[in-house]
Amino acid sequence: MQKVVVIGSGPAAYTAALYVAEHKPLLFEGDYDAEIGPGGQLTTTTDVDNYPGYPNGTKGPELMDAMRDQAEEAGVRMVTRSVIKLEKIGDTFQLKTKEQTYEARAIILATGAAAKRLYVPGTREGEYWQKGISACAVCDGFAFKDKRVAIIGGGDSAMEEALYMSKIASRVFLIHRRPGFRARQDKLEQLKGTENIEVLLPYQLESAHGNDRLTHIRMINSDTSEPRDLEVEGLFFAIGHVPNVGFLDGLLEQENGYVKTKPDMGTSVNGIFACGDVQDYRFRQAVTAASSGCMAALSCVKYLSKLD
Numbered sequence: 001m002q003k004v005v006v007i008g009s010g011p012a013a014y015t016a017a018l019y020v021a022e023h024k025p026l027l028f029e030g031d032y033d034a035e036i037g038p039g040g041q042l043t044t045t046t047d048v049d050n051y052p053g054y055p056n057g058t059k060g061p062e063l064m065d066a067m068r069d070q071a072e073e074a075g076v077r078m079v080t081r082s083v084i085k086l087e088k089i090g091d092t093f094q095l096k097t098k099e100q101t102y103e104a105r106a107i108i109l110a111t112g113a114a115a116k117r118l119y120v121p122g123t124r125e126g127e128y129w130q131k132g133i134s135a136c137a138v139c140d141g142f143a144f145k146d147k148r149v150a151i152i153g154g155g156d157s158a159m160e161e162a163l164y165m166s167k168i169a170s171r172v173f174l175i176h177r178r179p180g181f182r183a184r185q186d187k188l189e190q191l192k193g194t195e196n197i198e199v200l201l202p203y204q205l206e207s208a209h210g211n212d213r214l215t216h217i218r219m220i221n222s223d224t225s226e227p228r229d230l231e232v233e234g235l236f237f238a239i240g241h242v243p244n245v246g247f248l249d250g251l252l253e254q255e256n257g258y259v260k261t262k263p264d265m266g267t268s269v270n271g272i273f274a275c276g277d278v279q280d281y282r283f284r285q286a287v288t289a290a291s292s293g294c295m296a297a298l299s300c301v302k303y304l305s306k307l308d
């Protein structure tokens, strides 16, 4: 019987683990072959310039490595497996990976969120998904050196991916469905000042086409409904995220699809605390994830002390 199990491996998970280290938590960091492997979304990002303590910025993967090292140093035991089922059995919890079953008295859930995809003709598996289409430019962009690529989205991820690809691809088209952007103004200005980036507004993706790989996409003008074809060999979705809650099978109450939490990060099930992007659809920053991990852990420690 584990005292506490942390599920996840982003900033929320590692921070939570650090704050419950006295209870020697087991941390399930995810399978390497999962859609997002250990380290979570920050491992698929480049520059992080707004995490406190790094005046010259840092890189997402480096930040996650540092957090993981610190947690491990504090005695957290890492399991490189994804939890595929979580159930409440009496006053305790049962967790399953593909290979094994575990039991725990308390759970800290920090499974984060995964990139959303657009499902239109041509974008699915067996069509041009991973044959030119991806939801992570930072992971897959290197294959598009000196090629024409498009990024879809109007938030910070889209800006970041477009700027990243502008250093690799010959031409980058940023496609957004409306004239207004959610992205930070400074990033938007930087993007507009980048010579090989062209912003196409207001367009929605209609379909993707090619031969064995993607060769072009068809867009529809959101105002006029006029179609427009664009030759690109790469297409990246940067349209937001969905929380990783599938394995919970409805165990926890949700709000907008995200796990609903109380101010102390408790969930609808006593003994399960949630933190980070799995429960946050508003802020979704590394630092807010880390701080919610701290809050969840402190509440969990209090919960455990009442059980003893």
Ligand code: NDP
Binding pocket: 047, 048, 049, 050, 118, 152, 153, 154, 155, 156, 157, 158, 160, 177, 178, 180, 181, 182, 204, 238, 239, 240, 241, 282, 283, 284, 285
């Ligand atoms: P956002 O939710 O901020 O933006 C998603 C974008 O995708 C929106 O512009 C939205 O359009 C568009 N979109 C959504 N669905 C569709 C669709 N079906 N078809 C076409 N377009 C669609 O997500 P992000 O991933 O960009 O950012 C998430 C959070 O992470 C934010 O809080 C952001 O600040 C943060 N972040 C921070 C970074 C940093 O600080 N370095 C880097 C990256 C992200 P519309 O605007 O019309 O709704």
